[in-house]
Amino acid sequence: DFLDKVNRLRPFSSKAKTIIAKALGTTKAARATLDVSFPLRQGVFYVGDKNFRKSLIPMVQDAFSSAKFEARQKALRERPNAGLGQKSGLDLTDLHSNREEQFVNNYLENIPGIKHLVKGSNRAYISFGNQLRAGVFDGMIENLRKAGKGVDPDEAKAIAKFINTTTGRGGLGSLEKVAGELNTAVFSPRLASSRLQMIFRPSIYLRHSPEIRKQSLKSALSLAAFMGT
Secondary structure, eight states, rough: HHHHHHHTSHHHHHHHHHHHHHHHHHHHHHHHHTTTTTTTTTTTTGTSSSHHHHHHHHHHHHHOOHHHHHHHHHHHTTTHHHHHHHTOOOOOSSSSOOOOGGGGGGGGSSSSHHHHHHHHHHHHHHHHHHHHHHHHHHHHHHHHHHHHHOOOOOHHHHHHHHHHHTTTTTGGGGGGHHHHHHHHHSHHHHHHHHHHHHHOHHHHHSSSSSHHHHHHHHHHHHHHHHHOO
């Protein structure tokens, strides 16, 4: 209620910008609703990873239950490596300020009958993406600890950046400051950026620590086997 009252006090130009952004975002949300494409689109690089399989059933459950979704996201925020992941820049999305690109600013969430489908799809995207990213991050960090190497802050940041990029949350460089506007004009700018970086900037996974190179090779081989099948 407080936010609604504040929004009503905004100048017309600000309201108009929001209306246009929501109108454009609605077509994007309509295309993404019910397609459940995250696993084989953003997450396809990890199709052979155990975290991929572990995230499938929770994704379906969270699509139908907001209570289960909230409990699962709370558990992710309270896991042992949550603080390290946040400091390192691991990009976990939510239902509010940091949404998945396909569901930002849309009117479908206000239409009776349809809004539950849109919100369910949004939860499914977030659920799978966050569990996959957190699971892979925790696994790579744990491998470093088992090897007795400790966790260097720079290496943790490199791991987080690698996971962000390989799961469709690539950085936008100098365009980061207009990420919201870019997302209104382009269907999935971060996903497009991540795929371009994987092709044209192999340094994100070839010139880093052995742990990142090992994960990259494992993911590439499992993806090749999956596509071949």
